[in-house]
Structures are given as C-alpha cells and as structure tokens.
Amino acid sequence: MIVKPKGRYLIEISQEVMNPIGGVYTVIRSKVKEMVRYYGKNYFLIGPCSSLYPVEFKEEKPPRDIKAVFDGLSRLGIICYYGRWIVEGRPQVFLVDSSKRINELNEIKDNLTKKYNIDFRLSNNEKTNKEIDELIVWGDSTTILIEKLIQLNRFKNKIGVIHLHNSGIPVLPLIAKLRDKNAKVGLVLTLHATSLGRKILMNKENLYSEIKKGLKNKCEVSKNRVSLYGQPSIFLHQLEKLGAKRADVVTAVSGLTSKEARYILGREADVVTPNGVDLSFFPTLEDRAIIHSISKEKIHKFLNAYFLPYYPVDVKDSLLFFSSGRYELITKGYEIFLEALGKLNNILKKKNSKKNIFVFLFIMKKNKEPKEEVIRNLSLYWTIEQEVNKEMLYIKNKVMGALIHGYDLKYKHIFDDAFLINTKKIIQKLFNKKNKLPPVCAHRGLDKGDSLLELLKKNKLENKKSDKVKVIFYPAPVSVSDGLLSMDYFSVISGMQLGVFPSLYEPWGYTALETALHGVMGITTDAAGFGRFIQKINKGKKEGVFVLKVLNRKEKDITNELVKMMYKITKLSREERIKNKIKAYELATLTDWKRFAKYYIRAHNLAIERCKKRLH
Numbered sequence: 001m002i003v004k005p006k007g008r009y010l011i012e013i014s015q016e017v018m019n020p021i022g023g024v025y026t027v028i029r030s031k032v033k034e035m036v037r038y039y040g041k042n043y044f045l046i047g048p049c050s051s052l053y054p055v056e057f058k059e060e061k062p063p064r065d066i067k068a069v070f071d072g073l074s075r076l077g078i079i080c081y082y083g084r085w086i087v088e089g090r091p092q093v094f095l096v097d098s099s100k101r102i103n104e105l106n107e108i109k110d111n112l113t114k115k116y117n118i119d120f121r122l123s124n125n126e127k128t129n130k131e132i133d134e135l136i137v138w139g140d141s142t143t144i145l146i147e148k149l150i151q152l153n154r155f156k157n158k159i160g161v162i163h164l165h166n167s168g169i170p171v172l173p174l175i176a177k178l179r180d181k182n183a184k185v186g187l188v189l190t191l192h193a194t195s196l197g198r199k200i201l202m203n204k205e206n207l208y209s210e211i212k213k214g215l216k217n218k219c220e221v222s223k224n225r226v227s228l229y230g231q232p233s234i235f236l237h238q239l240e241k242l243g244a245k246r247a248d249v250v251t252a253v254s255g256l257t258s259k260e261a262r263y264i265l266g267r268e269a270d271v272v273t274p275n276g277v278d279l280s281f282f283p284t285l286e287d288r289a290i291i292h293s294i295s296k297e298k299i300h301k302f303l304n305a306y307f308l309p310y311y312p313v314d315v316k317d318s319l320l321f322f323s324s325g326r327y328e329l330i331t332k333g334y335e336i337f338l339e340a341l342g343k344l345n346n347i348l349k350k351k352n353s354k355k356n357i358f359v360f361l362f363i364m365k366k367n368k369e370p371k372e373e374v375i376r377n378l379s380l381y382w383t384i385e386q387e388v389n390k391e392m393l394y395i396k397n398k399v400m401g402a403l404i405h406g407y408d409l410k411y412k413h414i415f416d417d418a419f420l421i422n423t424k425k426i427i428q429k430l431f432n433k434k435n436k437l438p439p440v441c442a443h444r445g446l447d448k449g450d451s452l453l454e455l456l457k458k459n460k461l462e463n464k465k466s467d468k469v470k471v472i473f474y475p476a477p478v479s480v481s482d483g484l485l486s487m488d489y490f491s492v493i494s495g496m497q498l499g500v501f502p503s504l505y506e507p508w509g510y511t512a513l514e515t516a517l518h519g520v521m522g523i524t525t526d527a528a529g530f531g532r533f534i535q536k537i538n539k540g541k542k543e544g545v546f547v548l549k550v551l552n553r554k555e556k557d558i559t560n561e562l563v564k565m566m567y568k569i570t571k572l573s574r575e576e577r578i579k580n581k582i583k584a585y586e587l588a589t590l591t592d593w594k595r596f597a598k599y600y601i602r603a604h605n606l607a608i609e610r611c612k613k614r615l616h
Contacts, residue, residue, distance in 0.1 A: 002598075003598045003601045003602055003605070004038075004601075005038050005039060005161075005601050005604055005605065006159075006604070006605045006608040006609070007039075007159060007160045007161040007186060007604050007605070007607075007608050008042060008158035008159060008160050009039065009042035009043070009044070009155060009158060009160035009161070010035065010038075010039045010042065010043050010044070010160060010161045010163060010604065011044045011045075011046065011146070011149070011160065011161070011162045011163070012028065012035070012043075012044070012045050012046070012163045012164075012165075013045075013046045013047075013142060013146075013162065013163065013164050013165070013168075013171060013174070014028055014045075014046075014047060014164070014165040014167055014168055014171075015047065015048055015135060015138070015167060015168035015171065016028060016047070016165070016167055016168070017045045017046065017047025017048075017085075017093065018047050018056045018057060018085060018093065018095070019047055019048055022167055023192070023275075023508065023510050024165050024167040024192055026275075026510050027165075027192070027275050027508075027510075028045070028165070029085075029087055030276065030277050030278045030281065030593060031276060031278070031593045031596075031597060031600070032045075032085065032087050032088070032089045032091050033087075033088045033089040033278055033280075033593070034278075034593045034594065034597035035089070035091070035597070035600075036089035036090075036091055037089075037597075038597070038601060041092070042160070043091050043092065044091070044092045044093070044094065045085065045091055045092070045093045045094070046093070046094045046095075046096060046142055046145070046146075047093065047094075047095055047096070048095065048096060048097075048098075048138055049079075049081070049095045049096065049097040055086075056085060056086050056087070057081070057083050057084070057085065057086065057093065057095065058083050058084045058086055059081055059082070059083040060082060060083045060084060061082075062082035063082075065152050065153070065154065066082060066149075066152070067082075069145070069148045069149060069152070070082070072148065073141075073144065073145060073148065076101070076144070077098070077100035077101040077104075078096065078097070078098055078100075078101065078141045078144060078145065079096075079097040079098075079100065080094055080095065080096055080097070080145060081094070081095040081097075082094055083095075088278070088280065094145065096138060096141055096142050096145060098134075098137045098138045098140075098141035098142075099134075101137050101140075101141060102133070102134065102137055104137065104140075105133050105136065105137055108136060108137060108140045109136065112136075112173055115173075115176075116173065116176060116238075116242055117238075118235050118238050118239060118242070119231075119234050119235050119238060120235050121231050121234075121235075129232070132170060132232055132236075135168055135169075135170040135171070136170040138168075138170075138171070139168065139170045139171035139172070139173065139174065140173075142171060142174065143171075143173065143174040143177055146162065146174060146178070147177075147178075147181075150183060150184070150185060156184075159184055159185070159186070159608055159611060159612070160185055160186070161185065161186045161187075161188055161604045161607055161608065162174075162178065162185045162186070162187055162188070163188040163189075163190070163600075163604070164187075164188070164189050164190070164243065164247075165189075165190050165192060166189060166190065166191050166192060166193075166194075166240055166243060166244075167192055169195060169236050169239045169240050169243075170236075170239060172189070172239050172240060172242060172243030173239065173242065173243075175187050175189060175242070175243045175246045175247050176242050176243070176246045179246045182614065182615065184611070184615065185611060186248050186249070186604060186606075186607025186608040186609075186610065186611040187246070187247045187248045187249070187607060187611075188247060188248065188249045188250075188251065188603055188604060188607045189243050189244060189247040189249070189250050189251070190250075190251045190252070190253070190273060190603075191244070191250060191251065191252045191253070191257055191258075191261050191265075191269065191507075192253055192257075192507055192508070193257065193260075193505070193507045194237075194240060194257075194260055194261060194264045194265060195233065195236040195237055195240055196221065196226060196229070196233060196236075196237045196240075196264050197260045197264055197505065198331060198505055199229050199233050201330065201331050201504055201505040202328065202330050202331055202505075203229070204330060206552070207260075207505070208256075208527070208551050208552055209552055210263070211259055211260055211263045211264075212552075214263040215259060215262060215263055220262070220263050220264065220265075220266045221263060221264050237264075240265060241265045241266065244261065244265040244266070244267045245265075245266065245267060247607075248606075248607040248610040248611055248614075249270045249271065249603050249604075249606050249607040249610065250267055250268075250269050250270055251269050251270065251271045251272065251273040251599075251600070251603045252268075252269035252272055252273070252507075253272070253273060253274060253275050253507045253508045253529050254272065254274065254507055254508060254528075254529030254532055254533075255272055255532070256507075256527070256529065256532060257269070257507045257529065258272060270603065270606060271599055271602055271603040271606065272599065273596070273599040273600050273603060274508070274529060274533060274591070274596055274599065275508040275510065275513075275529065275530075275591070275596070276591045276592060276593035276595065276596035276597065277513065277514075277517060277588075277591055277592060277593065278592075278593055279517075279589060279592050279594075282514075282517045282518065283494075283518070285519060285582065285585050288494070288518065288519040288581075288585065289519075291491070291494045291518075292494050292495060292519065294495075295487065295491050295492065295494045295495030296320070296495035297495075298485070298486075298487060298491075298495065299320060299485070299492065299495045299496075300315045300316065301381070301385070302378070302484065302485055303315045303318075303358055304381065305377050305378045305380075305381030305382070306374065306377065306378070306438055306442075306472065307438050307463075307470070308381070309377050309380075309438075310436055310437060310438045310465075311465040313356060313470075314354075314356060315356070315358075317354060317355060317356075318355060318356040318357065318358055319355060319356075319357045319358070319497050319498070319569075319570060320357075320358050320360070320495060320496045320497050320498075321357055321358070321359045321360070321496065321497065321498045321499075321500060321566070322359065322360040322361070322362060322492075322493060322496050322498075322499055322500070323337060323359075323360075323361055323362070323363070323499065323500045323501060324361075324362035324363065324489075324493075324499075324501075324511050325362075325363060325364075325501070325503075325511055326363075326364060327363050327364055327365045327452070327475075329451055329452060329455070330504065331503065331504055331505040331506075332363075332501075332502075332503050332504075332506075333501070333502030333503045333504050333525070333550070334361075334363065334452065334455070334502075335455060335555075336502050336504075336555060336558055336559050336562060337500055337502050337562070338452075338455045338456060338458075338459050338461065339455075339459055339559050340502075340559050340562040340563045340566065341359060341459065341461055341469050341471070341566075342458075342459030342460055342461055342469075343559070343560075343563045344357070344468075344469055344563050344566050344567055344570075345460070345461065345467055345468055345469035347563070347567060348468035348469065348567075348570070349466060349467070349468055353468055353570070355468065355570060356468055356469075356470060357468060357469045357470070357570065358470050358471075358472070359469060359470070359471045359472070360472050360474055360492070360496075361452070361471065361472065361473045361474060362474050362478060362489070362492075363452065363473065363474075363475060364475060364476070364477070365446070365450075365452075365475040365476075366445075366475070366476075367476055367477070368443035368444065368445045368446065368475050368476045369443060369444055369445060369476075370442060370443055370444070370476075370482070370483050370484050371439060371441075371442060371443060371444045372444075373439065374439065374442050374484065375483060375484075378483075378484065384427065437462060437463050437464060438463045438470070439463070440453070440456050440461065440462065440463055440471050440472070440473055441453060441472075441473040441474075441475065442472055442473065442474050442484055443473075443474070443475050443476055446475065452473060453473070456471060456473065477489075478492055490514070490518060493514075493515055493518055493520060494518045494519075494520070496515075496520050497520065497521060497569075497577060498520065498521045498522065498523070498566070498569055499511070499512065499515035499520055499521070499522045499523070500522075500523045500562075500566070501515075501522065501523060501524050501525070501528070502523065502525055502548055502550070502558070502562055503524070503525055503527060503528055503550075504525070504527055504550055505527060506524075506525065506527055506528035506529070506530075506531075507528075507529050508528065508529040508530055509524055509528035509529060509530040509531065510530075512524040512528065512530050512531070512545065513530050513588055513591060515584075516544065516545050516584040516585060516587060516588035517585065517588040517589070518585075519581045519582070519584060519585045520581060520584065521544060521545070521546070521569065521577070521580050521581060521584050522544075522545045522546070522584060523545075523546045523547075523548055523562070523565055523566075524545060524546075524547055524548070525547065525548045525549070525550045526547055526548070526549050526550060526551050527550050527551055530591075531545075531547045531548075532547075533591070534547055534587060535547050537587065537590060538587065543579075543580055543583040543584075544580050544581070544582075544583030544584030544585075544586070544587050545583075545584050545587050545588070546565055548561060548562055548565065549561065
C-alpha cells in the first residue's frame with residue numbers, strides 16, 4: 001500500500017547533513033532520493049558548514065525571499081548558504097555557519113536554562129566542551145533560521161513537517177520553541193540512540209536488564225541515576241528528554257531503541273523507522289564476484305608484503321576477517337571480539353590447522369601515519385613485483401626459443417644474470433627481519449598504553465609465526481591514497497570473507513548491513529537493530545548473516561559463542577561460503593529504502609494530524 005504525504009513540505013535538520021561524523025549521515029544521505037520522490041521540490045535539508053562544503057555542495061543563488069532572510073540573518077552573525085547536495089535526487093540544502101556567534105554562547109545557555117531548566121555546567125574535558133558549545137550555538141542559529149523561513153509565504157499558508165535527528169542533541173530546543181509558539185508544523189524527532197543509554201553501557205553496566213526492570217515496574221530512569229555520570233551527560237540527557245517530550249511524533253530505529261527511550265526519556269516511539277539503504281549505491285551480485293576476486297588479490301599482495309619479510313606465510317590458503325567502527329572498545333564489543341580471537345587462535349593451533357586467518361581492525365583513532373617499516377616493506381615488495389613483470393616478456397621469449405631449438409630448459413635459459421643480481425639485492429633488503437615480528441598495528445603515533453594494543457597483548461595476538469590468527473590494527477581511514485592497502489573501504493571489505501560486529505550497543509548497525517550488501521558474510525548481535533531485523537526475517541535460520549546473542553548474557557558466554565561461530569565459519573567449504581555470501585546479500589536487499597521510507601512518511605503524517613489538533 002502506497003503512503004502519500006499529508007505535509008506540503010519537509011524540512012530535515014541534522015548536524016550530519018553533508019557531514020560524515022557518524023551513522024546518521026548514512027541514514028540521511030541514503031534516503032534522500034526517496035524523500036525527493038515523496039516531496040519533490042518541497043524537500044529541504046539544513047546542516048552545518050563542514051569540511052565537505054566544497055565537495056558535496058553546489059552553491060546556487062537563493063530565491064529572492066530566501067535571500068532576504070539570509071541578508072537579515074547575516075546582520076546577526078548567522079551566515080547561510082543555499083544550494084544542492086550532490087547526491088542522487090539533488091535535494092535543496094541550507095548550510096548554516098554560526099561561528100561568528102560563539103561570543104553569544106553564555107547568553108544562549110542562560111536563556112535555555114531559564115526556559116527549560118537545563119543544567120549547563122561544564123565537564124572536565126575542554127575538547128568535549130568546545131564541540132558541544134559550538135553545536136549549541138549552531139542549534140540556536142538554526143532555530144532562528146527556521147523561525148524566519150516558516151514565516152515566508154511559500155511556507156506560511158501550508159502545513160509541513162520539521163524533522164530532527166537526535167544525533168545533534170543541542171539542536172533539540174528547536175522543537176520546544178516551535179511548540180511554545182504553536183507553530184503550524186508537525187514536529188518529528190528520530191532517536192538513533194540515547195546519550196545516557198550509551199553512557200551506561202560504556203560504564204560496563206547492564207543497560208538492558210535495567211530497562212527491562214524499569215519498564216516492568218512502570219518507572220523511568222531517576223534524576224539521581226542520571227547525575228552519576230556528571231557533565232556533559234546531565235544536560236545532554238535533559239535536552240534529549242526535552243525534545244522527546246515536546247515533539248508531535250517520536251520515531252526510533254528499532255523496537256529495542258523504542259523501549260530504551262521509554263525508560264530513559266519517558267516516551268516510547270510512535271513509529272519504528274528502521275534504517276535502509278539505496279541499493280543503487282551497491283554492486284549487483286553478479287558484479288560482486290568480479291570485485292571480490294580483484295580486491296582479494298590486492299589484499300593478498302599487501303599481506304605478503306606485510307608478513308613475508310619476517311617469516312614464510314601462506315596467504316592464498318587463508319581467510320580474511322575484519323571489523324570496523326568507532327574506537328569504543330566496550331559498546332562496539334571489541335573487548336569480546338579480541339578475547340574470542342585469542343581463543344580461536346589457540347584452538348586452531350591445537351588442531352594444527354593449515355589455515356591462517358588474517359584479521360583487519362579498521363577502528364578509527366584520529367589520523368595516524370603509516371609506520372616507516374611497513375611503508376619500506378611494501379615499497380620493496382612492489383619493486384620486486386615490477387621487476388618480475390618487466391622480465392616476464394623476456395622470459396616468455398627465452399622459453400619459446402629454448403623449446404624450439406630443442407634445449408633442455410635450465411635456469412640460465414629463463415633468467416639472465418642482471419635480473420637475478422638486481423632482484424637478489426632487493427630481496428636481501430626485504431628479508432632482513434628474521435628475528436622480529438610483524439607489527440600488530442600498521443600505523444605509528446599511538447600511545448604505548450593504548451587500550452586496544454593492550455587487549456591484543458593480553459589475548460596473545462602478537463603475530464608470531466606459530467599464530468594462526470594474525471591481526472592488523474588499522475586506526476586511520478582506508479583510502480586509495482593511504483600508502484598501505486591503497487583501496488577505498490568498500491573495495492577492501494569486498495575482498496573479505498567475514499565481517500564481525502559484536503556490538504553491545506548498536507541501535508541499527510550500518511557496518512554489518514553494508515558488509516552483507518557487498519556479498520560478505522557477517523556477524524551482528526541481537527542488541528543491533530539490523531541483527532533483530534535479521535532474526536525476524538530469517539526465521540531462526542543461520543545463514544549469511546549470523547546473530548550473536550548478547551542481551552542479558554554473561555560476557556564469558558558471549559565470548560564462547562562468538563568463538564564457536566567463527567570456528568564454524570573457518571570449517572566451511574568454498575561452496576558453502578559462496579552460498580552464505582549470496583544469502584547475506586539477499587537478506588540485506590530487504591532493507592531497501594523503497595520498502596522502508598514509508599515508515600517515515602507515516603510518522604510525518606501522524607505529526608500533521610497531531611499538529612492540526614493542537615492548532616484547534
């Protein structure tokens with residue numbers, strides 16, 4: 001059944017519009033085409049002026065009435081730009097630069113405190129304070145822009161929808177301000193998580209048990225409970241709760257997040273709006289086979305260059321695993337993952353397995369430079385490859401000549417002295433690290449006490465020759481110009497056999513979904529919205545995308561189950577792996593925005609209905 005929008009326009013606001021700082025960027029960017037299909041020229045987005053401004057934004061001359069608003073705002077120190085987001089659908093975008101108003105921060109905070117009783121005391125982290133302060137000013141500036149826009153004739157005589165995402169929590173007072181003025185707009189808030197829920201889990205407390213108990217007793221989180229975490233957790237929670245309370249409609253990306261919102265914010269979702277994808281961004285299953293083969297060959301070359309200088313290693317008869325995400329060792333389940341890898345390593349060694357498992361950890365921790373030792377090894381390896389490639393034509397001609405003249409093929413008939421001398425010199429430079437171990441981290445600049453490096457050491461994942469599980473921690477963005485893998489992220493994961501995402505807190509989980517869409521097997525959890533979606537549609541079958549049960553379980557039990565899952569995957573035949581890859585892709589295609597966008601439209605329509613009621 002086709003759902004038609006009742007709103008005459010839609011304005012969508014997030015700090016992640018054209019600003020890829022988190023998963024909400026992917027949500028908004030990927031559904032743009034469908035929103036344009038529903039709202040056409042009456043769909044607008046508002047975001048901050050970010051570093052991507054020149055890349056994804058095409059500035060255009062604003063319409064006369066909008067230009068008049070911009071001119072007025074510029075006198076207040078709010079600089080606005082109008083143009084198009086260069087993605088499919090080409091939606092209209094307003095970018096807001098509020099940097100000139102930072103000196104008004106205290107006044108903005110004071111007003112919010114007086115009106116909504118928000119406690120804006122500072123935290124001990126200056127960097128966090130600065131980021132949040134800038135967002136508070138941006139939120140206030142965006143509020144002023146919205147108030148001016150909806151007074152224009154093009155909006156004033158219509159009922160539309162203003163849709164916010166709680167990824168930019170300090171923007172949420174906009175909802176309360178518009179409700180106070182009884183604005184002629186339906187107000188929608190999408191919850192992608194809760195700041196307090198994430199904080200509870202990061203503190204290694206049982207969030208889901210607490211939610212279950214709280215809902216059973218029909219109570220919500222107490223003020224004393226919130227205050228345990230200090231600032232900025234207190235005022236972020238207060239702002240989030242304010243937005244959830246005053247919105248006409250609240251949506252959440254999963255049923256589990258809706259329950260979390262009921263306990264922590266006092267309001268469950270009116271509509272569950274699962275995250276989708278635009279399938280046109282991803283290769284077809286037929287193309288996937290070719291891409292996988294090319295990518296895997298490139299990764300194998302990288303692994304040869306990375307490990308062979310230290311000891312012989314069989315890369316061809318190996319499996320490639322990976323994980324990726326923010327540097328959140330607890331919430332992303334990396335503590336559990338690395339312990340499970342350590343146990344898997346021991347099992348494979350005891351069983352004298354012939355397979356090596358190479359595990360890439362694409363876990364971001366600022367921009368780090370590659371280690372000189374790694375760069376040198378890669379350079380020498382590529383030089384040898386180039387020398388061999390140049391020599392291949394001559395070798396072919398020599399072999400042909402020897403066969404035609406009836407010679408017995410000997411070493412001298414294939415290689416000339418110059419080639420052997422040159423390559424021998426390079427090889428001697430490359431293989432001069434026999435008493436060292438391949439580094440577990442490809443980049444330099446990490447602290448000696450880095451938590452993830454300590455976890456690798458604790459679980460004896462040290463890249464020893466005897467290890468069957470070998471790890472490469474990659475804390476910088478993967479790109480074609482990174483000097484290491486020299487591939488983009490999606491090309492890299494296309495060459496893998498398994499992606500592992502054992503998150504303990506993951507309202508949706510795009511990394512696992514994108515992995516499946518590239519025809520790669522994946523492990524997600526029942527704490528992830530995508531994992532719960534897979535449980536529902538896969539009806540108990542364990543194929544393609546495997547769901548690790550983590551809710552209300554002991555860490556030891558979760559770890560042991562993950563070990564069993566990964567070990568079982570190492571035992572799959574090539575045919576079984578191909579079957580599971582196809583299944584993973586098929587499951588992931590069921591999240592197309594063409595199927596999921598209707599849930600947002602239902603939320604918008606419900607907001608319009610509630611808006612009309614409060615106007616009369």
